[in-house]
Amino acid sequence: MxxxxxxxxxxxxxxxxxxxxxxxxxxxxxxxxxxxxxxxxxxxxxxxxxxxxxxxxxxxxxxxxxxxxxxxxxxxxxxxxxxxxxxxxxxxxxxxxxxxxxxxxxxxxxxxxxxxxxxxxxxxxxxxxxxxxxxxxxxxxxxxxxxxxxxxxxxxxxxxxxxxxxxxxxxxxxxxxxxxxxxxxxxxxxxxxxxxxxxxxxxxxxxxxxFTISQALVIPGLRTILFALAAYMVAHNILYTYITDFLSHAGMAGQTGWVLFAFGVTSVLSVLVVGTHIDRHLRKLAVGSTAVFAASVLVLALFTNAPVLVYVAVAAWGFAFGSSPSLFIGAAINATGDAADVAQSVTITVFSASIAVGGLTGGLLISGLGTASITWAALALLIAAAATVIGGRKHAFPRNS
Incomplete structure (x- = not known):
């Protein structure tokens, strides 16, 4: 890259x-x-x-x-x-x-x-x-x-x-x-x-x-990437796993298929756009992905009763998320060099664990605090992810990447 x-x-x-x-x-x-x-x-x-x-x-x-x-x-x-x-x-x-x-x-x-x-x-x-x-x-x-x-x-x-x-x-x-x-x-x-x-x-x-896992984990930048990935993916799965519940809460239960279609279309578009620029602008794309995702979730949290804004926010979320695996795994490969094989295994472990943690966390939030709480929890995680990506300018998401 x-x-x-x-x-x-x-x-x-x-x-x-x-x-x-x-x-x-x-x-x-x-x-x-x-x-x-x-x-x-x-x-x-x-x-x-x-x-x-x-x-x-x-x-x-x-x-x-x-x-x-x-x-x-x-x-x-x-x-x-x-x-x-x-x-x-x-x-x-x-x-x-x-x-x-x-x-x-x-x-x-x-x-x-x-x-x-x-x-x-x-x-x-x-x-x-x-x-x-x-x-x-x-x-x-x-x-x-x-x-x-x-x-x-x-x-x-x-x-x-x-x-x-x-x-x-x-x-x-x-x-x-x-x-x-x-x-x-x-x-x-x-x-x-x-x-x-x-x-x-x-x-x-x-x-x-x-390389051993312990040797890979001490390579500068990898732990930063893994933390940002975990926060990003848990936030995504808190929302995506319970998207049906959220849309019911927003009075849009009958539009679930169309909302998911909007998400899917922009996810594909994201792959096309990011794939063209990732070799030269990985850092900018990673910062943009976390920032756009956070902004989308903020809109979902504040404008639940505005169906048009929900569609726009979900479409922006899909665009931000579409190439996120490529961005984080690409960053891990860049950061770890000869230890990239081990780093990818660790990255996939974090990715998969985040799916399970996001689903579990979202269920607990809905049961304890109501459906609206999942947007605010996801937003907090995405702010942490964005701050981590922006701050990782030396090794994790370097300025020259």
Missing amino acids: SRTSTESVTPTPAVARRHRLPGKALLGLFLAGFVSILTECLPAGLLPEMSRTLDTSVSLTGQTVTLYALATALGAIPLARATNKMPRKHVLQLALGVVAVTNTLTALSDDYLLTLVIRFVAGLGTGLIWPLLGGYAARLAPAGRQGRAIAIALAGTPIGLALGIPVGTWLSGLGGWQLAFHASAVATIATMAWAMATLPNLPGRPAEAR
Whole structure:
């Protein structure tokens, strides 16, 4: 993600090819991230139907999302270390295979405890995928374009988050909640086939090149990045997990699908815009992402009874959030150099744990203080995240990035 000089000489076709991003391979990484987060989010739009099949409450059924995120958080570091020497495509295919099988088994299960076990295993599969994507993309990209490659590879995460709930709800309406999981399994198998055909099988890292977690954590800037990421992602998940409750509180319960559509459209737009500029302006983009997200939440807190402003705020939130995984993981890769593989595993652990913490915190806030409290709690966290990003000008988000 370093700066590159602009040459006035027109490149030859051979040089142009060397500087071209490997679009088909990056699409494979994008799809891997997409099906992973789609699998995680699916139950959120299917809870009433799933709870009837599993003969349990909606709140208990919701723990299928929490447990998935927890498994990803717990598995990211040890699984990345255990597979560090394996060829990268082999690891990705193994993980996608786990996700495909567990999606199929989830659709077939009518036992609550068995479903929880299956979802935990599925989360472990994702724990293998997410730490892989950023480093894989960076190694595939030509010099000076790693940031854009990472943004493309990680774009599946925000798009999956935006589409997971509405897609699950739509498929459930067509053929029951089981159809959503069968469809996700088919999409995962298709992703495996695409990745097999398009991704080069890059070697793993030799044992002597590894860093320990403690060695990575003392690298200047990484802890700052992790704190900012945690505050940002907990704030996002406090709001996003309970967006239906918030919209009901705002008198917009019938517009949930359209609000999520606005979020999804601007998330995709964010990927396009940020991917173009991330290699040269990572710091500015990170500061802008946290600031715009905070401003959006402030509008949601103050103007709950103004539907037009709610739409504008949610659209701005989607634009701020869309490429946030790329920004934080890109910052971690920049800050840690040779320890980037370990840093990515730690970053994914924080990312996944924040999903679980955000969901739990939002539920406690709504139960104890009411729905309006989630906006103010999210705003406080985002102010902390913005201050951390702005203050990390030396190592975490340096001015020359």
